[in-house]
Amino acid sequence: MEWKNRKVTSMPELSSSIVFCFKPYFPCIMKKEITYSLLFIVIVLLISWCYTGFIFSTPDRIKFFVFIMFIPGSVALTLNTIRYKSLKEVFRPIISPIKIKSLLFSFLYPLLFIVLLAVIVLVTDMGTLNASKLKDLTKYPPLITFLVGFLLIFGEEYGWRGFLLKNLAEAKGKIVASLIVGAVWALWHGPLIYGLAYNMHMENPFLVMLIQMGAVFVCSIPFTYSYFLTNNIVAPMLFHFTWNFYNPLILGNIYRNQPGIIDGNLMVINGEGLGGLLLGLLFMIWFLKQFKKEEKELISPL
8 A cells, every 4th residue: 555545643633542442441431531531541641651761871960850741731731732733722711710719729738738748757756857947938939940840730730730730530429539640640750759769879769669658649629629629720830830849848858869958768657658648648538528518518419
C-alpha cells in the first residue's frame, strides 16, 4: 500500500479503538470520562517516569526536577483540546466561579495542619525548636517566586484535579475518584522521591519513597475536598502553594534534606513524612465520610 493512501489514526479514533478492544471485559470504559482518564494516567506516568530517569542519569540535570510539574497539565490541556475543541471548555476548570469558602479552606487547612503537626512534634520531644529561624515566618516569597510557583502548581493542579479528578468524579463518584487520584499522584511522585533521596544520600531511599508516597496519598484527599468546594482549580492551587511554602519552612525541606524551624528527623516529623502520613490519615477518614454523606444526600428521595 502506498503511504499517501494510508489513513492516519487521530486521537479520538485511538480512544474509540481502546474502548472497543476493552468493551467485553470492562463495560465501564464505554464512558468517555473513563477513557480519557485512562489515557491521561498512562501518558502522564510514562512521560514523567522517563523524564525522571533522564534528569537523574546525570547530576547536572537534577536541578531541573521541578519542571516535571508541567507534565500533568500539558497532557490534560492537550486531551481537553482534542475532546472539546472549545477554549471555554478547556479552561473551565480555572474560570468557573470561585467560592470564598474554598479559598479560606485552601489557605487555613494546610497551615493549621502543619502547625498542629509541629506542636505534636514538640510536645512529644520528637523535635526541637530552632528559635533563630522563627524570623523566617515574617518573610514572604518575592513576586517572581510567587508567580513561578503558581505557574508550576497550575501544571499539576490542572492535570490532577482539573482533569483527572473531574472526569473520574463524573463517572465514578467523589470517593472512588479521590482514592484513584491519590493513588496515581503517589505513583507519579515515587521515582522522583527515590531519585532525590538517593542523591541527597538519605538513609534507605526506598523506605523514604514508600513513606512519602503514603503521605502524598492521604494528603491528596483534602486537595480533592478543596476542589469540590468550588469546582475551580484556583482553590487547590492555593492549597498547594501554601503547603509548599510553609511545610519546608516549619517542618523542613524533605526533598533537599534541610531542617526547618522545627529540627528533627525529617522522615518522622515532616508533613510529607511519617508524621504527616499518620495525622493525615485521621483527617482523610473524615473527608471521605463527608463525600459519602454528600453522595447519599444526592441519591436520597426528596
